Amino acid sequence: MSKVVVINHPLIQHKLTIMRDKNTGSREFREMVKEIGMLMVYEITRDLPLKEIEIETPVTKTKSKVLVGKKLAVIPILRAGLGMVDGILEMIPAAKVGHVGLYRDPETLQPVEYFCKLPQDVEERDFLVVDPMLATGGSAAAAIKLLKEKGAKSIKLVCLVGCPEGVKFVQDEHPDVDIFLAALDEKLNDHGYIVPGLGDAGDRIFGTK
Numbered sequence: 001m002s003k004v005v006v007i008n009h010p011l012i013q014h015k016l017t018i019m020r021d022k023n024t025g026s027r028e029f030r031e032m033v034k035e036i037g038m039l040m041v042y043e044i045t046r047d048l049p050l051k052e053i054e055i056e057t058p059v060t061k062t063k064s065k066v067l068v069g070k071k072l073a074v075i076p077i078l079r080a081g082l083g084m085v086d087g088i089l090e091m092i093p094a095a096k097v098g099h100v101g102l103y104r105d106p107e108t109l110q111p112v113e114y115f116c117k118l119p120q121d122v123e124e125r126d127f128l129v130v131d132p133m134l135a136t137g138g139s140a141a142a143a144i145k146l147l148k149e150k151g152a153k154s155i156k157l158v159c160l161v162g163c164p165e166g167v168k169f170v171q172d173e174h175p176d177v178d179i180f181l182a183a184l185d186e187k188l189n190d191h192g193y194i195v196p197g198l199g200d201a202g203d204r205i206f207g208t209k
């Protein structure tokens with residue numbers, strides 16, 4: 001079974017509270033999504049491989065570690081996932097970015113695919129699927145399924161706010177995919193919204209309704 005990691009660093013909790021507040025406007029909401037994405041990357045990339053190289057400091061020759069240069073790709077689930085991309089790229093600028101377009105049908109709550117564009121060398125890359133919200137889990141599970149169908153072997157799911165229902169769904173569908181969250185909320189309501197949650201992430205990022 002995959003692991004679920006809640007990255008509840010004080011900075012992340014503080015920024016998440018700003019996001020949850022219904023009086024926070026789009027500009028600040030966007031900044032918080034970006035900054036939390038950036039902060040979460042520390043934990044998510046903890047297992048990146050290193051190699052030792054020889055360098056010369058102003059004082060002496062020494063051996064020191066650098067990243068091996070593992071190929072990474074960030075896959076935002078459109079639209080709301082886009083808000084997390086810039087923050088993640090500031091930490092790992094060499095990552096490629098693919099896009100999966102899914103929206104949740106408001107009646108059935110089922111994900112509907114409308115776009116998919118991935119980097120070419122799918123089988124060689126480690127993927128971070130990013131979306132602020134993990135609600136029923138339908139969108140995340142569908143995006144992961146799509147990546148696997150295209151040949152992806154290594155996938156992590158990164159969301160800001162999740163709930164037990166969504167975590168269970170993704171774990172049941174994709175037991176090989178670790179899930180990273182900034183918060184694990186209480187439950188889903190009858191309309192498929194996370195409680196207490198933060199409302200509709202896409203609408204709040206882009207100022208739509």
Ligand code: PRP
Binds near residue numbers: 080104109134137
């Ligand atoms: C939201 C959110 C997730 C999905 C989560 O997207 O960004 O993609 O819902 O819900 P689920 O876990 O029940 O599938 P939405 O469909 O509202 O589209 P948007 O990003 O374009 O606003």
Ligand code: URA
Binds near residue numbers: 194
């Ligand atoms: N999508 C959102 O944007 N928010 C929720 O609470 C659930 C799904």
